[in-house]
Amino acid sequence: MxxxxxxxxxxxxxxxxxxxxxxxxxxxxxxxxxxxxxxxxxxxxxxxxxxVIGRCESCRDFSQDPLCRVCQSSGRERSQLCVVESPADRLAIEQATGFRGLYFVLLGRLSPLDGIGPQELGLEHLGQRLAAGEISELIIATSATVEGEATAHYLAQLARRHGVQPSRLAQGLPLGGELEYVDRGTLSHAFGSRAEVPR
Amino acid sequence: MxxxxxxxxxxxxxxxxxxxxxxxxxxxxxxxxxxxxxxxxxxxxxxxxxxVIGRCESCRDFSQDPLCRVCQSSGRERSQLCVVESPADRLAIEQATGFRGLYFVLLGRLSPLDGIGPQELGLEHLGQRLAAGEISELIIATSATVEGEATAHYLAQLARRHGVQPSRLAQGLPLGGELEYVDRGTLSHAFGSRAEVPR
Missing domain, CATH: 1.10.8.420 (RecR Domain 1)
Structure with a gap:
């Protein structure tokens, strides 16, 4: 006014x-x-x-240089590659875990209905990195949603095709979660995937 | 990172x-x-x-010109002046009521402990406007807090000194408020200030 x-x-x-x-x-x-x-x-x-801020040529994360700081770093374990959906997911893993490998940021997840296929997620480039032979484990850290799972499935197949071992973040009860308030899907999955208690 | x-x-x-x-x-x-x-x-x-945005010379609201649009407008009732604490309060009154008078923005409230006195609130300038004789009613719309009330008291005295009628926004139950959830102070005030029901 x-x-x-x-x-x-x-x-x-x-x-x-x-x-x-x-x-x-x-x-x-x-x-x-x-x-x-x-x-x-x-x-x-x-x-x-x-x-100024563009994308890292290697991992597609935000970066003001052609290569981001993680990809540039000589102190990272180059045999482990962790695939995430977004820069925020990458940051969350970096802050919560002691992971010292490299990342690959999809900038989305497979969603054919929205026109997001392997090409939009840079999976060709990822395939080339897997083919180069430096990577031994592909850690798939996509969301536990339907689309995230479909993307994870695709990534696992891609990894196996290049002789790389795929792994997926564990699913189950969240730490500190009261059983009573956990959603049915999670509870059912956690029950079905119960593991023997070590001695 | x-x-x-x-x-x-x-x-x-x-x-x-x-x-x-x-x-x-x-x-x-x-x-x-x-x-x-x-x-x-x-x-x-x-x-x-x-x-670019500074203060209106007349009402102290934000303005990119020396006089804000309300003070410039020829369509406003110049005999009513509404005093508010902040630009946001002015906007709230403008949007909620049909008020067509002018405003004066204090940019704070009297708080001697924080070093905010009449001078910091531009009350000298307000006094001059009241003395000019154009204003017949000073509508005091400060907050219903302790400091807001003290400021209102001061403003009412200032108005009377210049022969201007002060008025204050009504206090009582908020519209649509359940009696059970109204705070004790408001309820006690509303009970004490009950008005006769018109026929």
């Missing part, structure tokens, strides 16, 4: 995920009232990131 | 209110994956807003 530029800013903030009209308004007022310097810095970084 | 610029962007996004480390990360990944063009536009608007 009072400033067209302010209205435009509030509208533009809504491209951020989880930001509706009310919070966009709150964000705009907040930065204008309290933090203009850091807001200018945010604007600068956002413009630069959009311009 | 993979891109220092990306890390900087994620850190910078946290200046937005209500954005923690997880959602900052989600936002950065989201704009890089899906919406680079609109993100660049957001960066441009944010940089411009921080640079």
């Amino acid at each position: 009072s400033a067209p530029l302010l209205d435009q800013l509030i509208a533009a903030l809504r491209i951020l995920p989880g930001v509706g009209p009310k919070s966009a308004q709150r964000m705009a007022y907040h930065v204008l009232e309290r933090d203009r310097e850091r807001a200018a810095e945010l604007a600068r970084l956002l413009a630069e990131a959009v311009e | 993979s891109a220092p610029l990306l890390d900087q962007l994620i850190a910078a996004l946290r200046i937005l209110p209500g954005v923690g480390p997880k959602s900052a990360q989600r936002m950065a990944y989201h704009v890089l994956e899906r919406d680079r063009e609109r993100a660049a536009e957001l960066a441009r608007l944010l940089a411009e807003a921080v640079e």
Whole structure:
């Protein structure tokens, strides 16, 4: 109302995920009232990131260099390759586990109805890496959804075709989960896949 | 990890209110994956807003011109002045009510312990406007908090000193509120301020 530029800013903030009209308004007022310097810095970084950050040529993760830091690193185990759906998934694994191998980011999952096939996920490139013979284990860390499972199945076949051992993240009860509140599918799977208790 | 610029962007996004480390990360990944063009536009608007948007000389609301659109407008009732704490409060009143008068934005409330006195809230300027004689009613729309009430008390005295009628937003049960869930202070006030039912 009072400033067209302010209205435009509030509208533009809504491209951020989880930001509706009310919070966009709150964000705009907040930065204008309290933090203009850091807001200018945010604007600068956002413009630069959009311009500069591309994809790593080797793993398809975000990177401002042709090769991302993980792929560049000499300290990583090059015989293990972990396949994830998104950069966020890669980060989650990196933060939660002690995995020291390399990654491959699909940027999606197989979904023929949406026109997402092996080519869109860079699986040709993945096949070339598997054929190169450096990789001995392909750790498949796609989601435990229908599409994630289909993608995992495809990846496992691809790995075997190149003589590489595929593995899949374990499925079962989440740690700290109360049995009563676990969904039926998970419970049924965990029951069926029960393992002998070691002595 | 993979891109220092990306890390900087994620850190910078946290200046937005209500954005923690997880959602900052989600936002950065989201704009890089899906919406680079609109993100660049957001960066441009944010940089411009921080640079250009100042305060209206008359009402202290945000404005990119010396006078905001409401104060410039010839269609507003100049005898009623509504005092609010923040630009967001002004917008809320503008959207919820049919008020066609002018506003005055305090940008805070009296809080002597934090060093916020009448001068910080522009009350000298408000006094001059009240003295000019154009205003007949001062609608006090500060919060119903202790500091908001103290500010309202001060504003009412200021208005009376200049022969202007002060009024305050009604307090009581919120519309649609279940009596059972209304807080004790509100309930006690609403009970004590009960009004006769008109025939």
